[in-house]
Amino acid sequence: MPERTTTAEEDLEIVRRVGAGDRAAFRALVERYRGPLYAFILRMVRRPAVAEELAQDTFVRAFLAASRFEPTASVSTWLFHIAARLAMNEAALAHHAHEVRGEVPDATAGAPQPLEQLERKELSRAIEEALARLPAQQRAAVLLARFEDMPYREIGKVLGISEGAVDGLLQRARQTLMKLLRPVL
Amino acid sequence: MHCEAAKKLISRYLDDELSPGDRASLEAHLAQCSRCQAELAGQQQLWSLLTRVEPVQPPDVIAAVEARLSEDRGRASAPAWLRIQRVLYAAAAAALVGLFIWSGVWAGKAQHLPAVGDHDRAVGELLTDTPPGMEVVTMLEEIGQRP
Numbered sequence: 001m002p003e004r005t006t007t008a009e010e011d012l013e014i015v016r017r018v019g020a021g022d023r024a025a026f027r028a029l030v031e032r033y034r035g036p037l038y039a040f041i042l043r044m045v046r047r048p049a050v051a052e053e054l055a056q057d058t059f060v061r062a063f064l065a066a067s068r069f070e071p072t073a074s075v076s077t078w079l080f081h082i083a084a085r086l087a088m089n090e091a092a093l094a095h096h097a098h099e100v101r102g103e104v105p106d107a108t109a110g111a112p113q114p115l116e117q118l119e120r121k122e123l124s125r126a127i128e129e130a131l132a133r134l135p136a137q138q139r140a141a142v143l144l145a146r147f148e149d150m151p152y153r154e155i156g157k158v159l160g161i162s163e164g165a166v167d168g169l170l171q172r173a174r175q176t177l178m179k180l181l182r183p184v185l
Numbered sequence: 186m187h188c189e190a191a192k193k194l195i196s197r198y199l200d201d202e203l204s205p206g207d208r209a210s211l212e213a214h215l216a217q218c219s220r221c222q223a224e225l226a227g228q229q230q231l232w233s234l235l236t237r238v239e240p241v242q243p244p245d246v247i248a249a250v251e252a253r254l255s256e257d258r259g260r261a262s263a264p265a266w267l268r269i270q271r272v273l274y275a276a277a278a279a280a281l282v283g284l285f286i287w288s289g290v291w292a293g294k295a296q297h298l299p300a301v302g303d304h305d306r307a308v309g310e311l312l313t314d315t316p317p318g319m320e321v322v323t324m325l326e327e328i329g330q331r332p
Contacts, residue, residue: 023251027247030246030247030250031247034243034244034245034246034247035241035243037243038241038243038244038246039241039243042241043241052244052246055243055244055246056246056249056250056253059246059250060250060253060254063250063254064254120237120239121239123237124237124238124239127234127235127237127238128238131235142235145200146232146235146236147235147236151200151202152197152200152202163202167196167197167202170196170200171193171196174196174228174231174232177231177235178227178228178231181231181234184234185227185230185231185234
């Protein structure tokens, strides 16, 4: 599903140059990953302003840590690991404050829309709502598996858990989503 | 393979995470079990459905990120004499706070407990006398202890 325009090896070279202070390489890294990281963070925290702040935090931290980056994981895994920690901390804080309602903004909002488009938006809203009802770790696992095509080994590195634990999260998440989305399946 | 065991493998099967042996066992079971076939089909449908969310338009964060990095570097690139001064201020502040606390304990032991307000006021005056931007965290980062 993700549209990667660089290979894993190219990413490693970009990060090596970022670590050497190459600002053009850093801009390329931000441009390359801002879409996937922002979408992931937004679906975790459900508030666009907070998601934008956390996306910035992710890239700032990545820049400051780039010179110490060890390629034991892919650049993608590394960036999502930073983002996931920030997003899950924020999601936990919001949960404690009962701030669980939020909107994932619609890229097509504002213009009059044909019925087909309205139905598609309603379906999208139903899916987003169902994802939002998952516990944070299950939601993160689903987002990484489905939207980033990440293998279990990499998801485990992002979330700091074993592959077996990733399997457990995805099994439970799938069962919950099946129940929530039964009307539209 | 029983249905209960098969159902536990379906998630990994869909994600191409099964070993060849488990894959073969599951597929053999699916060939004979309509209930597990229906479970598989349902989860395939679910996984396909998830991709029908509307795309998210990411904000352009590069300008904000670069501004934050410039701000961060500004603090770290102060001349050495200024960095040393900051360290000395912080050390002096810590020593004076320690002295006040110690004197409070001593006075307390001598049966005279100073008013809490005296200590707080003294510490507050000390901290407000510190030049602006001389936060301890900034000081620690500048002497190479960046977290």
